[in-house]
Amino acid sequence: MDTGNLKKLNKYHVIFLIQNTMIGIGLFSLPNDISAVGYNQWLVPLILGVITNITLIPIIMLCKKFPNDSLFKINEILLGNILGKAVNVTLLLYGIVAGSAVIQQFVRLVQSIVLPTFTINSFTISLFFVTICIVLGGIKSVARFCMFSFFITGWMIAFLQWPLQAGNWLHVVPTFEVGLNAWMDSLYEGSISMFGYGLILFYFPYIQNQKNVLIHASIGIWIAVFYYFLVSIAAVIYFSPWQIDNLIFPVLNLFQSIQLPFVERIENFGTTLWVFLVLSTSGTYLWVAKKGMDALFSQHKNRTWHTYVVAAIGTLLIIGPIPIDLQQRIFGEWSVYFGYLLNTSPILLLFIYWIRSNKKKNRLDKGVSS
Amino acid sequence: MSRKKKGFKFKKLFQPQPHDDNKANPDIKEPITKEAIQKSLADVDDFVMKEVKVGQKTVTILYLNTIVETSIIDELVFNPLNQSSSTKADEIFKNYSVLKKDELPKLIHDICSGYTILLFEDEIIEIDTFSAPDRSITIPENETTVMGPQDSFVESVATNISLIKKRIRSPQLKSKSFLLGTETKNDVTMLYMGNIANDENVQRVKRRLENVEFHGFIGMPVLKQMLEDKPFSPFPQFGITVRTDNATDALLNGKIVVMMNGSPEAAILPASFWEMFITPEDYYNRWTTASLLRTLRLAGFFISIFLTSTYVSVLTFHPEMLPPQLLRLLAESRAQVPFPPMLEALIIELVIEVLREAGARMPTKIGQTIGIVGGIVIGTAAVEAGLASNILIVLVAVTALLSFIPPNYLMSNAIRFIRYIYIIFAGVLGMFGQMIVLAWMFNHLSNMTSLGSPYITPVIPRKWPDLLNSIIRAPGNFMVERIGIARAKKDLIRPLDEE
Numbered sequence: 082m083d084t085g086n087l088k089k090l091n092k093y094h095v096i097f098l099i100q101n102t103m104i105g106i107g108l109f110s111l112p113n114d115i116s117a118v119g120y121n122q123w124l125v126p127l128i129l130g131v132i133t134n135i136t137l138i139p140i141i142m143l144c145k146k147f148p149n150d151s152l153f154k155i156n157e158i159l160l161g162n163i164l165g166k167a168v169n170v171t172l173l174l175y176g177i178v179a180g181s182a183v184i185q186q187f188v189r190l191v192q193s194i195v196l197p198t199f200t201i202n203s204f205t206i207s208l209f210f211v212t213i214c215i216v217l218g219g220i221k222s223v224a225r226f227c228m229f230s231f232f233i234t235g236w237m238i239a240f241l242q243w244p245l246q247a248g249n250w251l252h253v254v255p256t257f258e259v260g261l262n263a264w265m266d267s268l269y270e271g272s273i274s275m276f277g278y279g280l281i282l283f284y285f286p287y288i289q290n291q292k293n294v295l296i297h298a299s300i301g302i303w304i305a306v307f308y309y310f311l312v313s314i315a316a317v318i319y320f321s322p323w324q325i326d327n328l329i330f331p332v333l334n335l336f337q338s339i340q341l342p343f344v345e346r347i348e349n350f351g352t353t354l355w356v357f358l359v360l361s362t363s364g365t366y367l368w369v370a371k372k373g374m375d376a377l378f379s380q381h382k383n384r385t386w387h388t389y390v391v392a393a394i395g396t397l398l399i400i401g402p403i404p405i406d407l408q409q410r411i412f413g414e415w416s417v418y419f420g421y422l423l424n425t426s427p428i429l430l431l432f433i434y435w436i437r438s439n440k441k442k443n444r445l446d447k448g449v450s451s
Numbered sequence: 452m453s454r455k456k457k458g459f460k461f462k463k464l465f466q467p468q469p470h471d472d473n474k475a476n477p478d479i480k481e482p483i484t485k486e487a488i489q490k491s492l493a494d495v496d497d498f499v500m501k502e503v504k505v506g507q508k509t510v511t512i513l514y515l516n517t518i519v520e521t522s523i524i525d526e527l528v529f530n531p532l533n534q535s536s537s538t539k540a541d542e543i544f545k546n547y548s549v550l551k552k553d554e555l556p557k558l559i560h561d562i563c564s565g566y567t568i569l570l571f572e573d574e575i576i577e578i579d580t581f582s583a584p585d586r587s588i589t590i591p592e593n594e595t596t597v598m599g600p601q602d603s604f605v606e607s608v609a610t611n612i613s614l615i616k617k618r619i620r621s622p623q624l625k626s627k628s629f630l631l632g633t634e635t636k637n638d639v640t641m642l643y644m645g646n647i648a649n650d651e652n653v654q655r656v657k658r659r660l661e662n663v664e665f666h667g668f669i670g671m672p673v674l675k676q677m678l679e680d681k682p683f684s685p686f687p688q689f690g691i692t693v694r695t696d697n698a699t700d701a702l703l704n705g706k707i708v709v710m711m712n713g714s715p716e717a718a719i720l721p722a723s724f725w726e727m728f729i730t731p732e733d734y735y736n737r738w739t740t741a742s743l744l745r746t747l748r749l750a751g752f753f754i755s756i757f758l759t760s761t762y763v764s765v766l767t768f769h770p771e772m773l774p775p776q777l778l779r780l781l782a783e784s785r786a787q788v789p790f791p792p793m794l795e796a797l798i799i800e801l802v803i804e805v806l807r808e809a810g811a812r813m814p815t816k817i818g819q820t821i822g823i824v825g826g827i828v829i830g831t832a833a834v835e836a837g838l839a840s841n842i843l844i845v846l847v848a849v850t851a852l853l854s855f856i857p858p859n860y861l862m863s864n865a866i867r868f869i870r871y872i873y874i875i876f877a878g879v880l881g882m883f884g885q886m887i888v889l890a891w892m893f894n895h896l897s898n899m900t901s902l903g904s905p906y907i908t909p910v911i912p913r914k915w916p917d918l919l920n921s922i923i924r925a926p927g928n929f930m931v932e933r934i935g936i937a938r939a940k941k942d943l944i945r946p947l948d949e950e
Contacts, residue, residue, distance in 0.1 A: 211891050218898040225897040346772045353882040360890050
């Protein structure tokens with residue numbers, strides 16, 4: 082259990098927290114999301130990787146200015162108490178919405194692929210139960226779970242050998258036949274899969290080696306990008322452009338290309354094993370939400386019951402009496418805008434920090450000269 | 452809500468009650484008189500109080516005749532008394548200790564521990580005459596190995612310590628004794644290597660032992676559970692062994708061994724999840740065989756929890772995963788079975804549990820017959836009657852065998868238990884349910900600690916040299932560091948700079 086600003090995350094924790102928060106349910110639909118550029122799509126994860134790495138720089142710069150404070154505290158310091166708290170409410174909502182968005186998409190997938198005769202209630206409740214167990218152990222527990230889920234699910238990349246063998250490698254040759262709009266569209270849709278690295282703003286105070294955190298976070302980002310890259314390469318090789326455009330979950334169809342002598346329909350197994358990736362992502366988001374409640378309602382002091390509250394709200398967002406169009410707006414649109422806001426806000430905050438420290442400096446200079 | 456208020460407090464349910472002798476502490480002071488002794492030992496039939504004339508004076512001798520043999524007391528007490536004309540203890544006896552006049556609780560405790568007390572007019576002495584019959588050292592029947600030492604611990608803590616001291620002849624082998632149990636007053640000894648064991652761990656064990664409050668311990672496993680970090684977890688958090696080589700190896704790796712008088716088991720603190728799958732024979736075998744067997748044990752753990760539950764989940768929810776031949780085979784075998792797969796699996800698993808439990812409890816001579824009756828008659832008859840599929844019988848039998856692979860009996864019992872959780876979740880939520888339980892289990896394991904060290908070392912925290920002694924057991928020359936979980940003071944096993 083977190084009891085304060087103890088430095089508890091080592092470099093491996095940071096790498097896998099970054100990587101596993103990024104890879105959630107987005108990978109399932111990634112080749113379809115970035116299909117606007119056709120067969121050139123395997124370049125998109127690489128471009129996104131570079132963009133992500135560049136946006137990581139202001140995030141880490143801001144964190145290093147406040148090595149012992151999370152974004153909740155930074156907001157209160159830089160934006161003032163009232164505005165800071167208002168922004169923190171948004172961040173708290175983001176934590177809950179993004180965490181439940183991942184779970185919502187996953188339970189829908191499980192329902193449609195693995196257990197079509199079930200409603201999503203039992204899946205949602207059991208997933209939130211395990212998420213609570215993970216979050217109750219604090220950020221280190223989340224980080225440990227991320228490491229586990231990497232090693233338990235990462236090997237599934239070996240399944241790509243079947244589509245890679247069965248497809249046409251000539252598809253990979255980049256043709257650049259699409260216009261700028263298509264590229265921007267792909268980058269926008271693909272960027273959703275990259276969200277998650279920005280959460281380092283919240284767990285930065287817990288990192289032991291804050292000096293080299295940029296390198297560790299970048300390694301995490303590029304592991305995720307490497308997975309995205311391999312999956313989109315496999316999709317390009319295996320599918321026709323029409324298929325990529327129209328298959329909602331191309332990874333499922335990649336699973337279907339696997340031929341093992343003793344088992345069929347391996348996507349049942351793959352989809353259910355994906356629960357590790359989903360739990361590690363939603364766990365990190367819910368931890369952030371829990372910290373948000375701590376910041377807003379108990380002056381940044383740890384309260385265990387906040388975990389239950391955020392999990393309960395998250396569960397209600399998915400299975401509660403919410404109109405479906407509102408739900409779609411929350412999970413499909415809000416969570417994306419929230420994500421953009423979080424990952425770009427450090428630039429604004431750094432600007433405010435710069436203005437404030439300049440003012441302070443001027444005041445000091447004036448004081449000295451007078 | 453303050454931090455102190457958090458969590459379930461068992462003690463809150465029970466208010467403290469007045470107790471005769473709330474602490475097993477013989478250091479409390481009270482004056483020694485014959486009347487007080489007689490009052491304390493009233494209605495103890497085997498209590499003997501004799502008065503013997505020595506010269507002009509009278510010596511009162513006190514002991515319990517059930518735990519002191521006549522020949523021993525004759526040799527150690529009466530003969531020296533008869534042969535001497537002196538009335539001073541130091542002129543009559545060579546081996547004795549002196550009691551102060553106000554140490555009544557200690558005197559009573561020592562009488563109950565087999566000491567003979569001699570009340571001279573001006574001093575009180577005690578002589579250790581404990582001579583209750585002890586079991587002789589035998590082979591470790593429940594932790595057998597083909598190679599290696601074949602002696603095992605017995606119920607006497609002194610004998611057990613001597614077995615360890617025989618192997619580690621070093622003044623650094625430290626021991627500290629405790630008296631636990633308000634009624635039983637068990638002798639509990641913790642052993643550790645002063646130059647290797649982590650000081651914080653030593654202090655932690657001492658503190659936990661001192662804080663144990665219980666009326667008595669019928670065996671080391673009871674005390675062990677009270678020392679563990681997470682009492683609600685299904686997994687054992689400390690090792691337990693009757694093997695002398697196991698305990699010696701633990702001490703050399705900086706761990707702490709706790710023994711109790713009256714219990715042949717020794718607890719090993721701390722212990723990791725992985726160590727529950729290691730036997731000393733891994734070190735006697737060649738590294739190749741040892742690595743193979745370790746891989747088998749870890750794989751056995753996962754197969755054991757997944758085999759039956761996968762049968763349930765696949766047949767209930769995902770029959771499309773089976774290739775046609777296998778599906779036909781299963782369909783034929785289950786054609787007459789009237790139960791859903793979950794119920795069928797639970798029934799057969801329970802039958803196996805009943806057989807196992809009955810086999811463990813019933814007299815040995817009948818046990819074999821029942822084994823045959825259970826295994827052949829029930830198994831074959833159930834399949835023929837159409838109550839269970841024969842494929843399930845095969846799977847359950849394999850699972851039952853696999854659950855015995857871990858050398859640690861408590862771990863194999865833990866596997867037995869969690870397998871039911873997997874089966875039930877597989878029956879309710881299919882493969883998704885299995886994965887949810889797996890995720891919960893990994894999270895549970897990764898948050899567990901043994902004496903404050905992460906339970907799933909070397910996975911977390913990874914200590915690279917530990918990997919040489921994990922699933923792969925590297926040749927002896929490559930193992931240069933002590934295992935990580937004990938956080939030993941000295942990491943290196945041998946001075947490398949001399950090479």
